Amino acid sequence: MGGSHGCPSCVDSFGSPEALTSHIQAKHTFVCPICGSSFRSRHAADQHHNTKHATRCSECDREFGSENAMEMHYNAKHRFECTECDDEFTTEAARDQHHNEAHRSIECPECDREFGTQHAMDQHYNAKHRLECSECDREFKNEKSMNQHYDTKHRYVECSTCDRKFKTEESMDQHYGMKHRFE
Numbered sequence: 001m002g003g004s005h006g007c008p009s010c011v012d013s014f015g016s017p018e019a020l021t022s023h024i025q026a027k028h029t030f031v032c033p034i035c036g037s038s039f040r041s042r043h044a045a046d047q048h049h050n051t052k053h054a055t056r057c058s059e060c061d062r063e064f065g066s067e068n069a070m071e072m073h074y075n076a077k078h079r080f081e082c083t084e085c086d087d088e089f090t091t092e093a094a095r096d097q098h099h100n101e102a103h104r105s106i107e108c109p110e111c112d113r114e115f116g117t118q119h120a121m122d123q124h125y126n127a128k129h130r131l132e133c134s135e136c137d138r139e140f141k142n143e144k145s146m147n148q149h150y151d152t153k154h155r156y157v158e159c160s161t162c163d164r165k166f167k168t169e170e171s172m173d174q175h176y177g178m179k180h181r182f183e
């Protein structure tokens with residue numbers, strides 16, 4: 001192309017100022033995709049972008065061309081949300097530790113129901129599974145312990161004649177033989 005209007009960015013020249021302007025806009029103008037500003041060099045466009053539009057990830061300092069791109073990166077790489085309470089953590093390990101401490105399941109030893117806290121499980125256990133001695137209100141974890149307690153502390157054999165109580169059949173028989181045998 002020959003002409004008296006030479007392009008300042010390349011070796012092309014044009015016959016009219018309008019043709020030169022059209023060439024520059026088509027071949028040598030760099031338009032910012034975010035705001036539409038035009039620049040005559042790639043360097044000027046990059047500087048504009050870095051000062052006006054670039055966003056950095058607060059966790060890893062990686063730079064992104066838009067807030068949306070940075071947010072997508074952050075959510076994928078740096079945000080670990082607890083599925084139980086929506087708390088967020090910067091590492092999977094921190095999230096897992098939180099979950100194990102704050103949302104662990106505690107199983108009732110009697111019926112296998114699960115509870116989030118020891119306190120909740122204790123309340124359930126005391127309401128549904130606590131065994132009390134009918135004589136002294138002492139509590140037991142299982143029926144075997146309660147029956148053993150009852151047999152040693154509260155089980156008596158009564159004398160049918162005088163209503164005295166004895167711990168064993170042998171003691172009652174001995175009493176009966178001495179006190180009531182001839183009655």
